[in-house]
Amino acid sequence: MAEIITSYPADMSARDSYKLIKGSAKKVLDIAGSVITPEAWALYKDVDLKTGEEKTVLTILADGEKFGTISSTFIRDFMDAAEFFKGAVGPIKIVSGESKNGREFVTCEVI
Numbered sequence: 001m002a003e004i005i006t007s008y009p010a011d012m013s014a015r016d017s018y019k020l021i022k023g024s025a026k027k028v029l030d031i032a033g034s035v036i037t038p039e040a041w042a043l044y045k046d047v048d049l050k051t052g053e054e055k056t057v058l059t060i061l062a063d064g065e066k067f068g069t070i071s072s073t074f075i076r077d078f079m080d081a082a083e084f085f086k087g088a089v090g091p092i093k094i095v096s097g098e099s100k101n102g103r104e105f106v107t108c109e110v111i
Helices: 014-021 072-084
Strands: 003-008 040-047 054-062 065-069 092-098 104-110
Touching: 003 014, 014 040, 014 054, 040 072, 054 072, 072 104
Parallel strands: none
Antiparallel strands: 003 040, 040 054, 054 065, 092 104
C-alpha cells in the first residue's frame, strides 16, 4: 500500500488522492521541454512490484493528465519549489539533460 508523504492541495479528498497515486501515469521524462502547471501532486512511497524495493514517487496532475517520476533530481527540485511556494508551484518547465557519466536526467525549473 502506498504511503503519502505530502500532497497538494492540503484538502484533497481521499478519492482524489487515491486516483492520483494509483493507475497509469506518463513519464515526466517523456514531456521534457514542455511547460506544465501542476493542479495537484503527491509525493509518496510505494513498493516496486518487480524488485520489491521501496521507492519514492512523485505524481503530478496537470491539464487533466498524470505525470510521474522516481527521479531523485526532479523530486528534489520540485519539492524545493513546492516548499517555497507552499505547495502551489505554478508553471514549471520540464528539463532533461545528460550527466557527466552519460546518463539522461530530468529536472524542473520554475518559470
